[in-house]
Amino acid sequence: MEAAPTPAAAETQHRHGGCLSARTFMPPGPVARCSGGSSQAAGSPDEASCGSPRWIGKSLSCVCIKRKGAYERICMNLTPVQEQRLQRLRHRMKVYFDHSRRDHQEALRALWYATYPDQELEGLVSEQWKDMGWQGRDPSTDFRGAGFISLENLLFFAKTFSASFQRLLQKQSGNQATWEYPFAVAGVNITFMIMQMLDLQSTKPRTFVKAVFVQMLSEDEWAFDLLYCVAFLVMDKQWVEKNASYMDFNEILKSTRAQLQKELLLEDVMRIEDMPSYRLLC
Numbered sequence: 001m002e003a004a005p006t007p008a009a010a011e012t013q014h015r016h017g018g019c020l021s022a023r024t025f026m027p028p029g030p031v032a033r034c035s036g037g038s039s040q041a042a043g044s045p046d047e048a049s050c051g052s053p054r055w056i057g058k059s060l061s062c063v064c065i066k067r068k069g070a071y072e073r074i075c076m077n078l079t080p081v082q083e084q085r086l087q088r089l090r091h092r093m094k095v096y097f098d099h100s101r102r103d104h105q106e107a108l109r110a111l112w113y114a115t116y117p118d119q120e121l122e123g124l125v126s127e128q129w130k131d132m133g134w135q136g137r138d139p140s141t142d143f144r145g146a147g148f149i150s151l152e153n154l155l156f157f158a159k160t161f162s163a164s165f166q167r168l169l170q171k172q173s174g175n176q177a178t179w180e181y182p183f184a185v186a187g188v189n190i191t192f193m194i195m196q197m198l199d200l201q202s203t204k205p206r207t208f209v210k211a212v213f214v215q216m217l218s219e220d221e222w223a224f225d226l227l228y229c230v231a232f233l234v235m236d237k238q239w240v241e242k243n244a245s246y247m248d249f250n251e252i253l254k255s256t257r258a259q260l261q262k263e264l265l266l267e268d269v270m271r272i273e274d275m276p277s278y279r280l281l282c
Helices: 007-013 080-094 102-115 127-132 139-143 148-160 162-169 183-197 208-219 223-241 246-264 276-280
Strands: 040-044 047-049 060-067 070-077
Touching (some): 102 148, 102 162, 127 183, 139 148, 139 183, 148 162, 148 223, 162 223, 183 223, 183 246, 208 223, 208 246, 223 246, 223 276
Antiparallel strands (some): 040 047, 047 060, 060 070
16 A cells, blocks of 8 residues: 655645646536435535445446435546545544654654744643643544544644644634634544545545545545645634634534535535635635
8 A cells, every 4th residue: 555645745745736627527418317215415405325325337436416406316437546545545544643653753743843833842741732722731642533644634734824723723813712722622623524524434435525525636635634724714713703612612513514515515616725715724
């Protein structure tokens, strides 16, 4: 299995691809209608899985979408690039944070200095980590829910969109007394939410949202990390607008997921950069 790209490479390897003229996974002719059985909603009113997906040949998956009250089935072939990049992304998801691994230790140190470039880190276990929004002195205990990829996401955000990262970290908007949330822990939860939303544990696209994301991934290998950055800004914006408290965190995550799904399904969104909320990043 090809090794997944390291988070340190994200800043130098990430490139913004050109806008596609059309979604290449869409069939050229009319799509076949779903027939028989009931459909269950899959994350939004405009998306549904048509019962159990039927695989027709190698790498061919069928996805049902709802358009104007009718369900339509779209079939897509995964290209070798899509297969490879999905495999790499799933590999990243399976890596647990291991405090004994030197590369994991270095990634954690890199996150600290990307966050606080002028402040010396006392150690990988230190009271300092609480300032970043970890629950305790040892941030490695908070990675259990989403694994090492959640650290990679935070590091990508800190390096690629440092101004937005610092604005959220420093609570430069809103009333801190009423809307503050644990920044780093929120980031881990956002990673987990996106993995669930995109159904990344499955080997083939079973929802239209995932089919859209797979196309984006074939154009830009860092699509997941970019979507993470957008999701963090969407979550923060909703938190401030709703004057939320810590007890509202799960509801804010749900509404963030709904907003991301809505934007990913827009007809003119071909890349993460085309999402309306992408403009929140700076």
